[in-house]
Amino acid sequence: MSADTAQIEGLDLVELLRARGQRVTSQRLVILRELRRRRLHATAEEILEAVRHDLPGTSIPTVYATLELFVELGLARKIDAGIGAALYDGRTDPHQHMVCRECGRIFDLDGEYGLGSLVEAAERSGFVADGAELVIRGRCADCARARVS
Amino acid sequence: MSADTAQIEGLDLVELLRARGQRVTSQRLVILRELRRRRLHATAEEILEAVRHDLPGTSIPTVYATLELFVELGLARKIDAGIGAALYDGRTDPHQHMVCRECGRIFDLDGEYGLGSLVEAAERSGFVADGAELVIRGRCADCARARVS
C-alpha cells in the first residue's frame, strides 16, 4: 500500500491504528473509504461486493473483522435492524433508524430528541450505558402512499 | 386439547384465533402460557426446552411459527438484542431494554420517557410508525461494580 493513499484516504484511521499498535492495511483503508462513500447503510456482503474491484480476492471474514474493528474504533456503527444481516453505518453522529416493513428500506432519522431521558433512566437504575440504538418500524412514506391509493 | 384448558389459560388467544379463522392448538396455548409465566425474555430454544415437559415432541419450527404468530397478534414482542438469537417478550406494555456487554443479561427499562418525540419526528417525515424498539448497551449495575472494585 502506498504512503500517499494512506494520507489522502484514511488519516484518522491511520492515527487510530498507530495509537493501538495495529497495522495499516489496504483492506482497512479501502473498506473505510467504501463505507464512507455510501449514503445508505451496508451489509458486510455489500461492502465485499463494492470493494472487490479495488481489492480483488478480499474475503468475507476480513470484511467482518474490519467492520467490527471500525465499530470498536468509533468509526462506524453496527445496526441490528432485524432484517437478516447486520448493517454497518459510516455515520457516527447521533441519529436513529426507520425500517419499512413493506419495502425493507432503511431510513435515517436525524437528531437526538428524547432519547437522552431514556438513557438517563437507565443510568438511574445503575446501568452504565455506552450506546443506544432505536429502530422504528412501520411503513415508509412511499409504501404508505401506495397502500392508500 | 380439552375445552377447559382453553378457557382457563388462553382466553384472548382463543378469541383472536377464532376471529382470524385459525385453529386453537395445544402448542399455541402451552407456548403462550410459558411465555407469560417467565419474567425474563426467552429465545425460541428456551421456550422449546420449557415446553417439552407439557408437550413432548414439540419441534423448533413450531415454536418459531407460534411465537411469530403471537407477535402478529400483539401478544408478544420480538426483541433483537444483538445477542445471537431473537428474544420473545410476553410483556406488551411500553418498555425498553438494556443489554449488558459483559454478562449478556437483558433488563427491562419501564416507561415511555422521550421515545414519543422520536416517533413523532419519524411520522413528520411521512413514515407511518407502528413499533419502536430501543436497545441500550453498556454495563449492568453488577458488572460495573465488579469492574471498579
Added chain:
DNA sequence: ATTGGTGCAAATCCTTTGCAATAGC
C-alpha cells in the same frame, strides 16, 4: 372431510473459527 398445523430433516443464511500464507512494521 377439509385443510391448517405440526414434526422431521434438511437447507439456507449470516457470522465466526482454524490454520497456513502474506504483508506491515
Added chain:
DNA sequence: GCTATTGCAAAGGATTTGCACCAAT
C-alpha cells in the same frame, strides 16, 4: 525477522422450508 492480518475452507448457530402426517374445525 517477527507477528498481526489475511484468505480459504469449513464449522457453527439461528431460522426457514418442503413435505408427509395429524388433528381442529
